[in-house]
Amino acid sequence: MIHYTQHIHAELQGLLGAAGADRAFLLMDETTARLCRPLLGTAADTLLPVVIPPTDAHKTLATLADVWRALVSGGASRRSLLVNLGGGMVTDLGGFAAATFKRGIRYINIPTTLLSMVDAAVGGKTGINFEGLKNEIGAFRDSEAVVIDTSFLRTLDTPNVLSGYAEMLKHALLRGGEMWLDHLRFDPSRPDLTRLQEMVRQSIDVKSSIVAEDPHERGLRKALNLGHTVGHAFESLALRRGQPVLHGYAVAWGLVCELYLSCRLAGFPEDAMRQAWNFVREHYGTFAFTCDDYPALLELMRHDKKNAGGAINFTLLEAPGHLRLDSHATDAQIEDMLDFYTNT
């Protein structure tokens, strides 16, 4: 159940009352404990706080064990509740702690970054990184509730707002129509949070309806990989260079590349591609690489987990809102796409 509110305090009080848990815990990272916990006010006074270090670097087994330990020492039972207050790192790790503690306890997500609102906190995927591999260990487990309040974004830095907005652009492209045009008219660098709350609702609707049809990623859920085949390759290359970029920036750059490929292979309209291109360049800048990087980029795309055999698999669009799953592109077509990116 997703709850949209601008009164997080009252909403949480209601949810806690309805849950009737014997004990409830509040998982936060150090930053959300400082900046987001105050917005919960007295509604969270009965929750036992559990604070972990921030960022994806700590989405590890060691941190997970600390959370299990805090649950044990706080006397958690199978009827207890975990409330996750934070970005995707907290909702992923907290969700997995809840999925595994005593074979599963209930949890509620209160996402505090735009990325976690429209992506990480919804859809039931939980997990941690392991042995240097992203999200290597995890489980599908649905939350009892997700509570969305864009007021939390007041303290979030602009790059993290933009990073989340890239996933919203993806959802808007998948839906098409007015939703896509609205997203091009919005200014994510100076967001109107009231308007954004409504756009987040639309965005979650797109993700939820896709996940509902394909909860375990057997087919349609691949639509959510739009922009990610190329995006992940950019993200990995940046990491190798020791200049990591935020996930959403790589997705935004990946989206425009895959729209170019959609023009070439699936008849996506050229003017719509150029509009997207201009928007992304204005807000996200561009990712710098040369033809010397092509072999590495192709290799990274080939190793993307969605590929069976050697072919590089893409989700393409015939137009905004019109999907073509499981398309393949040859190396020459991908190099042409990379040429277009570096030349434009």
Ligand SMILES: NC(=O)c1ccc[n+]([C@@H]2O[C@H](COP(=O)([O-])OP(=O)(O)OC[C@H]3O[C@@H](n4cnc5c(N)ncnc54)[C@H](O)[C@@H]3O)[C@@H](O)[C@H]2O)c1
């Ligand atoms: N489960 C899924 O389906 C799914 C989908 C996408 C991403 N993810 C995961 O989500 C994570 C990325 O999420 P993220 O971008 O939210 O990262 P994050 O949770 O690391 O948050 C980014 C930073 O913002 C800080 N922060 C959080 N809320 C804040 C606020 N309101 N004001 C100020 N600072 C705040 C955090 O402390 C952190 O330093 C990755 O681990 C990724 O694997 C999961």
Ligand SMILES: [Zn+2]
């Ligand atoms: Zn993503």
